[in-house]
Amino acid sequence: MYFKFLYTVILIFLSQILFGQTLSSNLSNTTLALGEVGEYKLKIDNLQGKNVVAAPKNELLPFHFEIVSDSISKEANRYYRLIKFQVFEEGEFKIPALEIKIGDQFQKTIPYEVEVINTAKKDDVINDIMKNKQVNLDVKDYWELYKFYILAALIALGIIFLIVYFVKYGRKSKDNPKILTNQTLKDLERLRKKNYIQSGNYRLYYVELIDITRDFLTKQYKIPANVLLTDDLIDYMKTSNIISEENEKTVEEIFQRGDLVKFAKTIPNSEMMENDFSGIKNMVIRSPKDVEAEQLRSMN
The missing domain is CATH 1.20.120 (Four Helix Bundle (Hemerythrin (Met), subunit A))
Structure with a gap:
C-alpha cells in the first residue's frame, strides 16, 4: 500500500516536470540608483502551444516603474518577456506576485523588492560641461521672444477700451x-x-x-x-x-x-x-x- 502511494506521487511529479509549464522570473538587481536601468525577465518553458495571457505591454509592472522597453517573444514551446525600467524616486518599491494565465491555468511569479538610492553625495561638486556664453539680443530677437505676450496685452487693452467706451458712451447715445x-x-x-x-x-x-x-x-x-x-x-x-x-x-x-x-x-x-x-x-x-x-x- 505504501509503495503504491509513493508510486503515484512520483508519477504526478514526473508528469508535472515532463508535461507541465514552468514559469520563472528574474530581476537583474534588487538595489538600483536613481534613474538606473533595471531588467525584469519573465519566462515560460514547455509551453506546448498554449496561449499566454498577461498584462499588456508597458503595464505589467507597478506605476512607480517607468518602462523603457517591453519586448515579448513567443514560440510554440517558449514564452519570453524582457522589461527594462527605471525608478526616479528614492525608497523601497515592490513588484508583487504577478498572475499569468497559461492555457486554462493560472500561475504566479515570485515577488521582489527593489531599493532605489540616490548615489549623489551632499558635498559633490557639479561642474558645467562648458562655460555659459553671453548672447547679445537685438530688437528682432526680443520681438520673437515676447511677441505673443505683447499681442495678448494689446488685445486685452483693446477689449478694455471697448468696454469702457460702451459703458461711457454707448448707453448714453441711446x-x-x-x-x-x-x-x-x-x-x-x-x-x-x-x-x-x-x-x-x-x-x-x-x-x-x-x-x-x-x-x-x-x-x-x-x-x-x-x-x-x-x-x-x-x-x-x-x-x-x-x-x-x-x-x-x-x-x-x-x-x-x-x-x-x-x-x-x-x-x-x-x-x-x-x-x-x-x-x-x-x-x-x-x-x-x-x-x-x-x-x-x-x-x-
Whole structure:
C-alpha cells in the first residue's frame, strides 16, 4: 500500500516536470540608483502551444516603474518577456506576485523588492560641461521672444477700451435727447402715412397718437407716463416741473381730447386732428431744451 502511494506521487511529479509549464522570473538587481536601468525577465518553458495571457505591454509592472522597453517573444514551446525600467524616486518599491494565465491555468511569479538610492553625495561638486556664453539680443530677437505676450496685452487693452467706451458712451447715445426726438418724429410720420385723418378713423388715430406720446414722455422726461392715467399724468407734470409749461399745456389738451374721443364723447374734425398732430410734433421738437434745462438745474 505504501509503495503504491509513493508510486503515484512520483508519477504526478514526473508528469508535472515532463508535461507541465514552468514559469520563472528574474530581476537583474534588487538595489538600483536613481534613474538606473533595471531588467525584469519573465519566462515560460514547455509551453506546448498554449496561449499566454498577461498584462499588456508597458503595464505589467507597478506605476512607480517607468518602462523603457517591453519586448515579448513567443514560440510554440517558449514564452519570453524582457522589461527594462527605471525608478526616479528614492525608497523601497515592490513588484508583487504577478498572475499569468497559461492555457486554462493560472500561475504566479515570485515577488521582489527593489531599493532605489540616490548615489549623489551632499558635498559633490557639479561642474558645467562648458562655460555659459553671453548672447547679445537685438530688437528682432526680443520681438520673437515676447511677441505673443505683447499681442495678448494689446488685445486685452483693446477689449478694455471697448468696454469702457460702451459703458461711457454707448448707453448714453441711446438716451440722447436728440436721438429720442428723431425716433419719435419717425414714429409720428409713420402714423401720418396710415391716413387715419383722411379716412375719418379718429378713434384709432388718437389711440396711436397718445401711445406714441406716452412712450416718448417716459423715455425723454423719465416720467411714468405709460402707467399713469391722464389726470394723474397732468398732476405729475405740474408738480415735478420737468417739462416746460408750453409742452405741458400741449400734452394736457391733447390727452384730454383723446380721452373724450376714445369714449365717444366728442367727434373731432380733420382740422382738429391735424392741429393735434402738429402740437405733439412741435412738443417733441422742443423737448431737448427741457431736458437740457433740467440737467442744468440738477448740476446746481
